[in-house]
Amino acid sequence: MSGQHTDAALAENAGDSLDANWYIDKLFQGVMFVCGISAVLFVLGIFAFVFAEGAEFVIKTINWSQFLLSPRWAPTSDYNPTYGILALIAGTASITVLAMAVAVPFSLGAAIFIAEFAKGRTREVLKILIELLAAIPSVVWGFIGLAIMNPWIIETFDVPIGLNVLNCGLILGLMAAPIITSIAEDALKAVPDTYREASEALGASRWQTTARVVLPAAKNGLLAAVLLGVGRGFGETMAVLMASGHSINLPSSVFDSVRALTATIAAELGETAVGSEHYQALFTIGIFLFTITFIINMTADWIIRGSKKG
Amino acid sequence: MVNFALQAKEDQHPDGSAAPGSDAPVQLAVNKLEIRYGGMVALSGVSLDIRQNEIFGIIGPANSGKTSFLNAINRMDMMRSNMTVTGDIHFNGVDIRQWRNVYALRRQIGVVFPLPVGLPMTIYDNVALAPRLSGKNLSRQALDDLVERCLRRAALWDEVKDRLNSLGSLLSGGQQQRLTIARALSQEPKMLMLDEFSIAVDPVTTMRIEDVLKELRQEMTIILVTNLVQQAQRLAHRTAFFLNGECVEIGETEALFSGQVKDSRTQDYIEGKFG
Amino acid sequence: MFAAKPVNLRNQQVEGLFRLLFGIMMVVLIVPVLMIIVMLVYKGGPAFSWNFLFTFPTDGMTAGGVFPALLGTIWLVVVSLLASVPLGVAAAIYLSEYAQQEHWLTRVINLATINLAGVPSIVHALFGLGAFVLFLKFGTSILAASLTLAVMTLPVVIVASWESLQAVPRAFREACWNMGATRWQTIRQVVLPNALTGILTGIILQVSRAAGETAPIMFTGAVFFLPFLPAGVFDQTMALALHLYTISTQVPNVPESLPFGVALLLVGMVLIMNSTAIMFRMYLRGKKKW
Structure with a gap:
C-alpha cells in the first residue's frame, strides 16, 4: 500500500497532474453518455407516458373480449358506450395487406x-429518386388520396365512394415502396461481390446469379425490409385518416370504406376530455400500436442480425 | 597501430558519439510484459531495459508484436476495449499505470506511425496541435518559433516554409512522414517511438530522417521499430529481435550483426533467411 | 463448344427479359409519383403568389394565404432543431467515440434508436400530450409540439451523425491520442470538424421530416386556425401540414387550387431540402481531404 503511495508521488513528480483538460474530458464523457442513452430513455418514456394515461382503462374498465372481439366502436354512445377495436384492426389489416401486396413485389423488383x-x-x-419519394410527407399522400385518387376510383370502377381500402392501400403501397426498396437494396448490396464473381466465373448469367446466389444469401435482409414496410404501413396515420373513408366497417371488398387504429386516435383525441374513459381507451389503442410496432422492429432487427452472423 | 584504430572505432557509434553504457540511467523498464487482444496473445514474456539517450532498435517480421509493444507503452490499451496489458512498464522509474492523467504521460512520449497521418488541417496547425492541446498557452511568437524549430529538425522546413497554411494531408508521402516527426517533436517528448517509419518513404528521405534521428538522440531516447535490419544496424545501439510474440534476443547491435548471437533464429533473420 | 452457342443465346434472351421485367417494376414505382407531382404543380401552381405566401387566410379559410401556417412550421422546425441536434449529435458521438461496440448497453441504445424511428407518429403524439403538454405543463404550445417532433426525428440525426463520424479515418484519432490529446480534444479538434458536413446533411433531413409531420403536432401545439401570429414558444400556432389537412377535410367550399397550392408548397419544401442534403453528400464524396 505504501509502495503505491510512493509510486503515485513519483508519477506526480514526473508530470502526472489532473489538469483542466483532464477534467473537461471527464465532464464531456459524462454529458455524451447521458445524451447517448437518451434514445433508450425516450423509448421507455413513450411506453411509460402512454401507459400511464391508459392504465386505468387497461386495469379497471376494460372488457378484454369486447375490446378485442367486438366490431362495435361507439365510445360516444349515450346509452351503451362500447370499445371494440376489431373493426379498426380489420381496417388497418386490410389496408396494410393490400399495400404490401402492391409494394412488396414491385419494391423487391426495383431493388x-x-x-x-x-x-x-x-x-x-x-437511388436518389427513391430517396426523394420516401420524403413526401404523409399528409400530402392523404391529400392525394382525397383529391386525386378518390375521383379517379369513382370514375374508373363506378363506385359511389372512392375513399376505401383500394385507395388507401394503393397510397400506402406507394408510401412504403421506397422504404422497402432502399432497405432491400442495402441487403442485396451486403452480399459480397466475390459470390457474384464466383457464380459468373462458372458461366451463370446475371439473372441466374441473382436468383441462385444473391437472393438466397440476402433473404433475411429482404424479409426484414418487408417487415419494416409492414411496420410503416401499420403505424401510418394521416394518409390513412384521409384516404380510408374513416367509417367503421368489417370490409368485405376493396371498395368498402374502413377505419384504422391510428386514424381513430387522430380523429377522436381532440374531442375527448382528458382522463375520460374515451380518452383512456384511445391511449389503450396507443399501447396496442406501440407494442405491435415494437415487436415488428425487434423481429426485423433480430432477422438482420441473424443473417449477419450466418 | 592498426589494431588500436579498429578498437577505437568499435567503441564508437556510427554517429560519432559514445553509446550510453550499461551504467546509464534507465528510461524505460519493461518486466514480463504480456499483451492480448481478446483471447489472442500478441506478445508475451518481454523484459528489457531501455537506457536514456540510446537508440533502441526492434526488428522482426510482421505480426511479431512490435507495434503492440509501442501501443502498450503509450497506454493505448485504454482506448481499445479488447486490448489487455499485464506485466510492468516503468517510464522514468514510474509505473505507467500509476499515472492518473494518462494524457500527460503520452505527451512525454512521441510516436511516428508506419503510414504517415497528416491530419486534415494546415501544416502549421498539424505541428502546433500538440502544444495547443497541452494547455501550455504559448504566445503566438513562441508557437511560431516552436513550429519552425520542429519542422527544421524534421528536415521539412525548407520545403514547406512558404506554404505553412496549406493542407498537411496533401503533402507527399515522404513529406507527410517528416511532418509527423515534426508533430511528435512538438510535444517536446522525453522519448520518441518510431514504427517502421520508412515504409512509405523514398530512400533519400529515409537517409535524411536517419540523420535527424542521430542528432535527436542527444536529447531523447529513441525506440526504432524497423522492418529493415540494415536500418537497425546503421542506427541502433542495441537491438531486440521479436518473433511471433516473443522477444527472442536482445544485444549490442554491433555484436548481433557480427555473429555473436545466442539464438540461431536471430542469425537466420539477420541474414535474411526468413522475414 | 459449338453446342454451347444456342444455350448462351437463350440465356441472353432470358437475361434481357428479366432486366426488362425489373426495369418495368422500377418504373411502375416511380411514374405514378412523378405524375402526381406534375398534377400538384399543374393544379396548385396557379395558387402561388406573394399573397398566397404572405397573407392570412380569409373568408373562413376558403381564400387568402398561408402565412401564419408557413411561419408556424418554421417556428416548430427551428425549436425542434434546437432540441434534437445537440442531443442527437451528442448521442452519435457517444455511440461512435465512447461506446464499446460489443457492449450490451451499446446494443440496447441501437435497438432503442431503431424502435424510436419505428414508433407510429400518432403514438409520438400521445407521448407528447402525456409528457410535454400535461406532465411538464407546457400546455398545447409550440414548445410541446416541437419537443414531440424532436423526439420523433432524433433517430434521423443520430444515424446521419453516426455515419459521418464513422467516416472519419480511425488513424486520425490514433494520431491525436498518441500526441496526448484527450478523447474530447480529439473529437473537438479532429473528428467533429471533419464530420461536420455529413452531420449537416442529417440536420437538413431532420428539418425536412419535421416540416412534413402532422400527427405529432395535432394535439400538442398546432391548431386549425389562429387569427394572430405566435409571439413565443408557449403560444399555439398554425402549421402548413396541419393546414393542408384542415382545408381539405374540415372546411367546406374550399376552391380546389388552395389545398393543391399548400400541398405543392409542402412537397416543394421537402424535396428541395432533401435534394440539398443529397447534393451536400455528393459534394462531400467528391471532395475528401484525405
Whole structure:
C-alpha cells in the first residue's frame, strides 16, 4: 500500500497532474453518455407516458373480449358506450395487406434492378429518386388520396365512394415502396461481390446469379425490409385518416370504406376530455400500436442480425 | 597501430558519439510484459531495459508484436476495449499505470506511425496541435518559433516554409512522414517511438530522417521499430529481435550483426533467411 | 463448344427479359409519383403568389394565404432543431467515440434508436400530450409540439451523425491520442470538424421530416386556425401540414387550387431540402481531404 503511495508521488513528480483538460474530458464523457442513452430513455418514456394515461382503462374498465372481439366502436354512445377495436384492426389489416401486396413485389423488383442490373449513373439517379419519394410527407399522400385518387376510383370502377381500402392501400403501397426498396437494396448490396464473381466465373448469367446466389444469401435482409414496410404501413396515420373513408366497417371488398387504429386516435383525441374513459381507451389503442410496432422492429432487427452472423 | 584504430572505432557509434553504457540511467523498464487482444496473445514474456539517450532498435517480421509493444507503452490499451496489458512498464522509474492523467504521460512520449497521418488541417496547425492541446498557452511568437524549430529538425522546413497554411494531408508521402516527426517533436517528448517509419518513404528521405534521428538522440531516447535490419544496424545501439510474440534476443547491435548471437533464429533473420 | 452457342443465346434472351421485367417494376414505382407531382404543380401552381405566401387566410379559410401556417412550421422546425441536434449529435458521438461496440448497453441504445424511428407518429403524439403538454405543463404550445417532433426525428440525426463520424479515418484519432490529446480534444479538434458536413446533411433531413409531420403536432401545439401570429414558444400556432389537412377535410367550399397550392408548397419544401442534403453528400464524396 505504501509502495503505491510512493509510486503515485513519483508519477506526480514526473508530470502526472489532473489538469483542466483532464477534467473537461471527464465532464464531456459524462454529458455524451447521458445524451447517448437518451434514445433508450425516450423509448421507455413513450411506453411509460402512454401507459400511464391508459392504465386505468387497461386495469379497471376494460372488457378484454369486447375490446378485442367486438366490431362495435361507439365510445360516444349515450346509452351503451362500447370499445371494440376489431373493426379498426380489420381496417388497418386490410389496408396494410393490400399495400404490401402492391409494394412488396414491385419494391423487391426495383431493388434487384438497382442492385444487380443498373450501372453507374442510372443507378445513382434511381437511388436518389427513391430517396426523394420516401420524403413526401404523409399528409400530402392523404391529400392525394382525397383529391386525386378518390375521383379517379369513382370514375374508373363506378363506385359511389372512392375513399376505401383500394385507395388507401394503393397510397400506402406507394408510401412504403421506397422504404422497402432502399432497405432491400442495402441487403442485396451486403452480399459480397466475390459470390457474384464466383457464380459468373462458372458461366451463370446475371439473372441466374441473382436468383441462385444473391437472393438466397440476402433473404433475411429482404424479409426484414418487408417487415419494416409492414411496420410503416401499420403505424401510418394521416394518409390513412384521409384516404380510408374513416367509417367503421368489417370490409368485405376493396371498395368498402374502413377505419384504422391510428386514424381513430387522430380523429377522436381532440374531442375527448382528458382522463375520460374515451380518452383512456384511445391511449389503450396507443399501447396496442406501440407494442405491435415494437415487436415488428425487434423481429426485423433480430432477422438482420441473424443473417449477419450466418 | 592498426589494431588500436579498429578498437577505437568499435567503441564508437556510427554517429560519432559514445553509446550510453550499461551504467546509464534507465528510461524505460519493461518486466514480463504480456499483451492480448481478446483471447489472442500478441506478445508475451518481454523484459528489457531501455537506457536514456540510446537508440533502441526492434526488428522482426510482421505480426511479431512490435507495434503492440509501442501501443502498450503509450497506454493505448485504454482506448481499445479488447486490448489487455499485464506485466510492468516503468517510464522514468514510474509505473505507467500509476499515472492518473494518462494524457500527460503520452505527451512525454512521441510516436511516428508506419503510414504517415497528416491530419486534415494546415501544416502549421498539424505541428502546433500538440502544444495547443497541452494547455501550455504559448504566445503566438513562441508557437511560431516552436513550429519552425520542429519542422527544421524534421528536415521539412525548407520545403514547406512558404506554404505553412496549406493542407498537411496533401503533402507527399515522404513529406507527410517528416511532418509527423515534426508533430511528435512538438510535444517536446522525453522519448520518441518510431514504427517502421520508412515504409512509405523514398530512400533519400529515409537517409535524411536517419540523420535527424542521430542528432535527436542527444536529447531523447529513441525506440526504432524497423522492418529493415540494415536500418537497425546503421542506427541502433542495441537491438531486440521479436518473433511471433516473443522477444527472442536482445544485444549490442554491433555484436548481433557480427555473429555473436545466442539464438540461431536471430542469425537466420539477420541474414535474411526468413522475414 | 459449338453446342454451347444456342444455350448462351437463350440465356441472353432470358437475361434481357428479366432486366426488362425489373426495369418495368422500377418504373411502375416511380411514374405514378412523378405524375402526381406534375398534377400538384399543374393544379396548385396557379395558387402561388406573394399573397398566397404572405397573407392570412380569409373568408373562413376558403381564400387568402398561408402565412401564419408557413411561419408556424418554421417556428416548430427551428425549436425542434434546437432540441434534437445537440442531443442527437451528442448521442452519435457517444455511440461512435465512447461506446464499446460489443457492449450490451451499446446494443440496447441501437435497438432503442431503431424502435424510436419505428414508433407510429400518432403514438409520438400521445407521448407528447402525456409528457410535454400535461406532465411538464407546457400546455398545447409550440414548445410541446416541437419537443414531440424532436423526439420523433432524433433517430434521423443520430444515424446521419453516426455515419459521418464513422467516416472519419480511425488513424486520425490514433494520431491525436498518441500526441496526448484527450478523447474530447480529439473529437473537438479532429473528428467533429471533419464530420461536420455529413452531420449537416442529417440536420437538413431532420428539418425536412419535421416540416412534413402532422400527427405529432395535432394535439400538442398546432391548431386549425389562429387569427394572430405566435409571439413565443408557449403560444399555439398554425402549421402548413396541419393546414393542408384542415382545408381539405374540415372546411367546406374550399376552391380546389388552395389545398393543391399548400400541398405543392409542402412537397416543394421537402424535396428541395432533401435534394440539398443529397447534393451536400455528393459534394462531400467528391471532395475528401484525405
